[in-house]
Amino acid sequence: MRPAHCAGILPALTAAAILTLTGCGASISSDGADSQVPAASAPAATSTAPAASTSPTAEGVRATSSTPPAEGLATFTFPDGRLSFQYPKGWHAELFEASASPFVGTATVSDPTGPAEITIYTGEIADVVAGPGDRTVLETDPVPGLIGHSVPTPHSSFFVDRHDGVSNYRMGLTAGLPVSPDGEVQNGLIMLGNRVLTADVVFTGQPFADDDAAKDWYWGPEGRALKAVLMSFSYR
Incomplete structure (x- = not known):
């Protein structure tokens, strides 16, 4: 599985x-x-x-x-x-x-x-880490329990960044959409009060042969279970 x-x-x-x-x-x-x-x-x-x-x-x-x-x-x-x-x-x-x-x-x-x-990661100390600009979004959904607590609304996202012929698949919480409506890559931190939040599924190496293989994994048992954790975040 x-x-x-x-x-x-x-x-x-x-x-x-x-x-x-x-x-x-x-x-x-x-x-x-x-x-x-x-x-x-x-x-x-x-x-x-x-x-x-x-x-x-x-x-x-x-x-x-x-x-x-x-x-x-x-x-x-x-x-x-x-x-x-x-x-x-x-x-x-x-x-x-x-x-x-x-x-x-x-x-x-x-x-x-x-x-x-x-x-x-959550805390009052963080560094901004920029990523490459060629991004393909495979799936993104707003997290219900974080709506209204952070602007833009945090999303559970699965996407791939491509740079110099290398595909870097990423899954986690994003500050709003992974790509803005005008096509710009989004790399902002999620702000909750005076703290930042990041949540990322850990991959190493090249986990998928291509986007189709990534989608098959995402909609399989492991991908769905990890997405459910990301979608369950709440703040009060």
Whole structure:
């Protein structure tokens, strides 16, 4: 079901952000064993206000959510209690908090039976990484839970950048459409309050022979499962 050519590397944006920091980070993980919210080293929010601060444990801090996750899903909430996403139970989610003030953290979520992984960076420190200008969009959809919280509306996108004859397939959240209506490539950061957000599916090497093979993968079990995670992001 899963192509052997996908494997994990951190996006340049995440690496650049973390390398700007000094001090020790903390790593918290969860396997999504129940419908509680796996958080990091600070509280998740309830439907009215953030809960009191709780020290992390080896299993991660757990807190209730005002919206129960769908059957078969677990919810991961970042330390601010506002940003969250859902992922299948049985998958593995982990947060590395590089800095508490200003907050800088990178989460990973992956299927333990396959090589695919999503890396999510959120924090008050980031670098802009520009990309090539020849882009073909294979699929893009607005993320319902982020509508009204960021302008332009974040999208879950699958596209390919071509440069010097090399095709670079990319899948993740984009700030608005991957290509503007006038044909310009979009490489902006997603802004949520005073923090930025990036979320990227990790590929290595040349994962697809051509666009048709990429589309077949995207509409297959692995592509659909990863898209569902990206489409589940919400902010409150």
